[in-house]
Amino acid sequence: MIVFQKPKSLCDVPLHYCPGCTHGIIHRLVAEAIDELGIEGDTIGVAPVGCAVMAYNYFNCDMVEAAHGRAPAVATGIKRADPSKIVFSYQGDGDLASIGTAETVHSATRNENITVIFVNNAIYGMTGGQMAPTTLPGQVTQTSPYGRDVKQCGYPVKISEMLSQLEGPEYIERVAVNNVKNVRAAKKAIKKAFQNQIDGKGFSLIEVISSCPTNWGMSPEKALGWLEENMIPYYPLGVYKDRSAGKEAEAK
Amino acid sequence: MSEKVLMKGNEAIAEAAIRAGCRHYFGYPITPQTEVAAYMAKRMPKIGGCFLQAESEIAAINMVYGVAGAGKRVMTSSSSPGISLKSEGLSYLAGSDLPAFVVNVQRGGPGLGGIQPSQSDYFQATKGGGHGDYKMIVLAPASVQEMASLTIKGFDLADKYRMTAMILADGTMGQMMEPVELGDVEVKEYDKSWAVTGTKCRRAHNIVNSLSLVPEELEQLNFARYERYKAVEENEVMYESYLMDDAEICVVAFGISARVSKNAINEARKNGIKVGMIRPITLWPFPKAPLLAAAEHCLTFLSVEMNMGQMIEDIELAIRCKRPVQLVNRVGGMIPSPEQVLQAIEEADKGGKAS
Numbered sequence: 001m002i003v004f005q006k007p008k009s010l011c012d013v014p015l016h017y018c019p020g021c022t023h024g025i026i027h028r029l030v031a032e033a034i035d036e037l038g039i040e041g042d043t044i045g046v047a048p049v050g051c052a053v054m055a056y057n058y059f060n061c062d063m064v065e066a067a068h069g070r071a072p073a074v075a076t077g078i079k080r081a082d083p084s085k086i087v088f089s090y091q092g093d094g095d096l097a098s099i100g101t102a103e104t105v106h107s108a109t110r111n112e113n114i115t116v117i118f119v120n121n122a123i124y125g126m127t128g129g130q131m132a133p134t135t136l137p138g139q140v141t142q143t144s145p146y147g148r149d150v151k152q153c154g155y156p157v158k159i160s161e162m163l164s165q166l167e168g169p170e171y172i173e174r175v176a177v178n179n180v181k182n183v184r185a186a187k188k189a190i191k192k193a194f195q196n197q198i199d200g201k202g203f204s205l206i207e208v209i210s211s212c213p214t215n216w217g218m219s220p221e222k223a224l225g226w227l228e229e230n231m232i233p234y235y236p237l238g239v240y241k242d243r244s245a246g247k248e249a250e251a252k
Numbered sequence: 253m254s255e256k257v258l259m260k261g262n263e264a265i266a267e268a269a270i271r272a273g274c275r276h277y278f279g280y281p282i283t284p285q286t287e288v289a290a291y292m293a294k295r296m297p298k299i300g301g302c303f304l305q306a307e308s309e310i311a312a313i314n315m316v317y318g319v320a321g322a323g324k325r326v327m328t329s330s331s332s333p334g335i336s337l338k339s340e341g342l343s344y345l346a347g348s349d350l351p352a353f354v355v356n357v358q359r360g361g362p363g364l365g366g367i368q369p370s371q372s373d374y375f376q377a378t379k380g381g382g383h384g385d386y387k388m389i390v391l392a393p394a395s396v397q398e399m400a401s402l403t404i405k406g407f408d409l410a411d412k413y414r415m416t417a418m419i420l421a422d423g424t425m426g427q428m429m430e431p432v433e434l435g436d437v438e439v440k441e442y443d444k445s446w447a448v449t450g451t452k453c454r455r456a457h458n459i460v461n462s463l464s465l466v467p468e469e470l471e472q473l474n475f476a477r478y479e480r481y482k483a484v485e486e487n488e489v490m491y492e493s494y495l496m497d498d499a500e501i502c503v504v505a506f507g508i509s510a511r512v513s514k515n516a517i518n519e520a521r522k523n524g525i526k527v528g529m530i531r532p533i534t535l536w537p538f539p540k541a542p543l544l545a546a547a548e549h550c551l552t553f554l555s556v557e558m559n560m561g562q563m564i565e566d567i568e569l570a571i572r573c574k575r576p577v578q579l580v581n582r583v584g585g586m587i588p589s590p591e592q593v594l595q596a597i598e599e600a601d602k603g604g605k606a607s
Contacts, residue, residue, distance in 0.1 A: 065463055
């Protein structure tokens with residue numbers, strides 16, 4: 001009996017991610033959700049610019065590579081071209097919460113019937129560790145070498161809190177992938193975000209709190225600890241909006 | 253033969269696009285092209301199409317990218333400052349070899365400029381605008397009828413060559429009303445097996461992408477794209493030749509400038525001046541061959557354009573600087589008058605005889 005295998009929705013290719021990076025876990029969760037819902041042949045993914053730029057080589061469904069930050073607009077076009085398709089975007093924090101903020105907010109407020117996977121690791125990974133819109137106050141990065149000074153460059157953007165204030169979106173949840181319990185909860189949330197689209201409910205965004213050992217300058221294990229001690233208190237996990245369940249902004 | 257109707261240029265574009273099978277329009281309001289969006293907003297919901305007012309020009313062109321990637325006919329329209337915003341997307345469309353149809357109803361610039369007609373986006377349209385090596389097919393209508401017919405042609409060319417076709421009009425063309433004959437359009441089918449339509453688990457996944465990190469491969473992609481561009485240059489040049497057989501002076505003008513120039517040429521002919529016009533209908537590919545041929549018998553060329561001299565460079569290149577090319581222009585939303593063009597023709601005529 002096979003108890004564990006590669007999801008069909010992941011291609012059999014090596015991933016380029018750094019050792020200890022959680023993108024691999026999140027890719028797997030998305031692929032498992034697609035497999036379990038049996039939508040692989042009708043799903044179209046949109047890759048971002050950032051660490052996950054080559055996600056188009058990893059997901060075994062039709063894929064489009066978008067310009068930086070524009071994935072929700074591209075996904076909107078794909079969905080409008082054929083509403084029977086299942087369309088998701090997979091984006092990092094720079095892509096979704098900085099350069100693409102307008103596309104994020106407006107696809108959410110239109111309740112565009114798409115699924116957005118938002119990977120928040122509080123740093124620009126691909127370009128080598130610069131300050132992200134979600135970098136924590138005081139966090140040291142290449143472009144905040146003395147720690148993020150909120151007087152100089154403001155506060156982190158809390159996307160889940162912000163979007164849950166809009167009337168438009170169907171579902172907003174923040175999860176993390178730092179331990180088995182949280183990974184399981186993340187899987188459930190991601191699957192629900194796809195199920196919502198199948199059911200025609202509209203815009204679902206899952207914010208996944210993630211680690212970046214390479215650019216945080218930590219071992220993978222230490223990075224997960226840092227995530228738990230620093231990121232989760234700042235970015236509380238939970239369901240921020242679930243319109244069908246009548247739930248508005250109820251973080252744990 | 254179908255009935256002639258009186259339409260604004262912008263509306264003619266919108267109706268022609270629908271008849272060409274376009275069912276997806278994304279745009280953002282900007283003068284002087286907003287009638288295209290208004291027309292689409294009314295018509296699309298009634299024919300099962302999609303009109304969506306995007307949050308920005310940038311979002312609109314990326315929605316276009318999404319629909320084009322999914323293999324459907326799609327368009328956006330804007331005016332000069334909005335096209336600058338779309339230029340990122342135009343580069344990505346080129347890099348991913350996607351067919352798209354884009355309209356620029358130009359206004360005066362740079363910056364916010366004005367809202368009156370202009371032709372000062374010639375460079376932006378024909379030389380790129382966005383980053384990287386790429387071309388767009390650029391169509392320059394000079395009547396409301398051509399606003400419609402070149403729209404239909406543009407959708408076909410975009411699909412045929414997997415690239416963006418752009419209508420480069422100006423505020424006058426967009427706003428003026430003329431009789432136009434629309435009629436039914438035969439929508440041709442093109443192979444779009446590259447599109448993202450879902451694998452149905454029956455084929456390998458399709459990827460629409462402009463990223464290529466291996467320089468040897470990216471070079472080959474550029475070479476292959478330029479082979480297609482070469483085919484466009486060989487097969488798709490369009491121009492109008494007006495009274496050129498015996499011409500000693502050649503006016504070169506497109507869009508509203510060509511309309512004005514025609515009046516001036518007719519007037520000059522009455523006075524016995526041998527002047528004709530080559531009107532590029534495709535600004536890219538540029539009608540180089542007829543211009544070079546004209547340089548055999550034309551002593552002077554006049555470039556009549558509503559900018560500080562942009563097309564004039566392509567004319568000089570096309571005729572290999574064999575003859576002098578003079579600029580006749582107005583800018584900032586001003587349109588050259590027939591008198592201004594006539595005066596330039598008369599001066600060229602005197603100059604020609606003196607030499």
